[in-house]
Amino acid sequence: MAVRWKAAIVDLDGTLVDTLGDFEVALNRTLADLDLPPVTRALVERTVGKGSEHLIRSVLAHQLALPEVGACAGRDVQALYEPAWQRYQHHYLGINGEFAAVYEGVVEGLALLQEAGLQLACLTNKPIAFARPLLEAKGLAGFFPLVFGGDSFERKKPDPLPLLKTCEALGTLPAHTLMVGDSCNDAQAARAAGCEVVLVTYGYNHGEPIQQTPALAWLDSLAQLPAVWAPKAL
Numbered sequence: 001m002a003v004r005w006k007a008a009i010v011d012l013d014g015t016l017v018d019t020l021g022d023f024e025v026a027l028n029r030t031l032a033d034l035d036l037p038p039v040t041r042a043l044v045e046r047t048v049g050k051g052s053e054h055l056i057r058s059v060l061a062h063q064l065a066l067p068e069v070g071a072c073a074g075r076d077v078q079a080l081y082e083p084a085w086q087r088y089q090h091h092y093l094g095i096n097g098e099f100a101a102v103y104e105g106v107v108e109g110l111a112l113l114q115e116a117g118l119q120l121a122c123l124t125n126k127p128i129a130f131a132r133p134l135l136e137a138k139g140l141a142g143f144f145p146l147v148f149g150g151d152s153f154e155r156k157k158p159d160p161l162p163l164l165k166t167c168e169a170l171g172t173l174p175a176h177t178l179m180v181g182d183s184c185n186d187a188q189a190a191r192a193a194g195c196e197v198v199l200v201t202y203g204y205n206h207g208e209p210i211q212q213t214p215a216l217a218w219l220d221s222l223a224q225l226p227a228v229w230a231p232k233a234l
């Protein structure tokens with residue numbers, strides 16, 4: 001069956017790898033350094049998806065507002081952001097991949113995309129310095145000749161710019177490039193760039209059901225990708 005796309009751009013966190021454990025550990029070591037209480041995994045799950053800067057700012061705001069923390073001069077998000085970002089990079093790079101797992105069906109799904117003749121690029125909102133070693137550690141780097149992070153371009157998803165730039169690097173038109181992601185950020189960026197989008201149901205979407213987000217398909221596993229181009233195979 002001929003596939004109408006020449007390339008696929010694949011998201012990382014929540015689509016290829018379940019990284020909530022890494023986020024939780026790196027954030028909680030950062031918060032401990034700053035003498036702030038730990039976050040819950042549920043808060044992390046609701047907050048990831050818009051890059052590390054957004055994650056750190058949101059978590060600091062949430063923890064500083066806890067009744068047990070109490071107001072203290074000079075301890076606001078603005079003042080704590082820079083030290084938090086420094087500690088977070090240190091801790092994240094120290095554990096990158098250790099508390100994370102590749103989702104079932106990912107290796108099979110990526111192999112199916114390759115067999116269908118699609119070029120692959122990984123496009124994540126996490127910093128490129130975190131993304132490359134994570135893909136290496138999880139045995140997925142070989143699938144992706146192109147990897148771009150949240151700091152690779154001027155703006156992050158949901159802005160269409162990173163998708164347009166990735167299409168340029170792939171040498172494909174957005175209309176011939178499929179986006180595979182787990183959140184409304186991926187879908188919004190794809191729509192604005194002119195790429196079709198397939199969403200997985202098992203990732204992180206700010207606590208909202210992903211089925212509310214328009215997409216070509218919502219898949220429980222990347223191994224179901226052929227159903228998108230050959231619906232009768234289901």
Ligand SMILES: O=C(O)COP(=O)(O)O
Pocket residue numbers: 011012013014048049050051052055123124125126127157
């Ligand atoms: O770091 C994040 O915010 C999530 O990144 P993602 O784009 O790979 O889902």
Ligand SMILES: [Mg+2]
Pocket residue numbers: 011012013014015049181182183203204
């Ligand atoms: Mg994601």
